[in-house]
Amino acid sequence: MNKFQRSWQLFQTSLLVLRRDTRLLWFPIITTSCTVLIAVLFLVPVAFQSTGNPYTSAEHWEAVGNSIYGTSPSQTPSAESDGTLNLSRSHRVQSGGLKPLAVGYFAVIYFVSMFTATFFNVAFYKEILNALAGQPVSFADGIRFACSKWKIILMWTLFAGVVGYIIKALERRFGFVGQLVMRLVGAAWSIACVFVIPVIITAEETSNPLTVLKRSAWTLRQTWGESLIGYVGVSFGGALVALFSVCWLGGGVSVAMVLHAYWLIALVVLVWLMALFLWSYVLSVASQIFRCALFVYASKGSLPEPYTHEMMALAWKTKKK
Secondary structure, X not given: OHHHHHHHHHHHHHHHHHHHOHHHHHHHHXXXXXXXXXXXXXXXXXXXXXXXXXXXXXXXXXXXXXXHEEEEEEEOXXXXXOOOEEOOOEEEEEEEEEOHHHHHHHHHHHHHHHHHHHHHHHHHHHHHHHHHOOOOOOHHHHHHHXXXXXXXXXXXXXXXXXXXXXXHHHHHHOOHHHHHHHHHHHHHHHHHOOOHHHHHHHOOOOOOHHHHHHHHHHHHHHOHHHHHHHHHHHHHHHHHHHHHHHHHHHHHHHHHHHOOOHHHHHHHHHHXXXXXXXXXXXXXXXXXXXXXXXXXXXXXXXXXOOOOHXXXXXXXXXXXX
């Protein structure tokens, strides 16, 4: 319980850092916008390719689907006019498998989107580290720094993409037990990658993704207890706020029904959804600040204001090298 309380204090401190440098809130928005834009630029040529049919017609979208998915013949019984079955007739049905060209195309989309997300996350985390060090936060400086790290970002994107594909492919091949094992492997992989972005930022000139993964896993071992309890604290705090917001929603709806102002119900629900979304967004950004603070403490053993050594030391101790 003491660890949980201290971890919640750390999260509150992360909110203070965010309030001090509110420009950090824009980075995830820009990252998501750029990733979606790239996906749209790749998907629009496929969706609106020339098929000889109007874009609003079902024939057009069927042709688009046929250009992506392969077909294979299959024998299906058909009924004769006298009610008997004829097994000699056959027709083509979609097998649901992607064509090789489509597989390659979607792999490129996945890789470019993953590279873009990693690139902007490097810029984002760099500015978080600047904020923790008391330095000014600048989107342009973050982008310039990410550009200087393009090689390791590229190598990590390739490595992580291949590993993720292998895990998913093996998960589809195995039965229930095998799928469960591969999901555990996938969870372990995700956990080991928690500090990958800070490692990319702070590591010396290296293009080896295995080195990045090892350093991320090592940092996780140093902060394992506080990382786990801290994220539980963040989730628990978010759940409490969500619970209180549901009570507020119920009260607002009840008042609206008593007043017979049914338009007010829609307004209350809309405000509640927007507030819940904004709170979830702030939680996400604050948790990333929390992650960077843990990384700084584990790698350097020091914390800037408003964090204190006592705040960290009461919750956990870093392992001696």
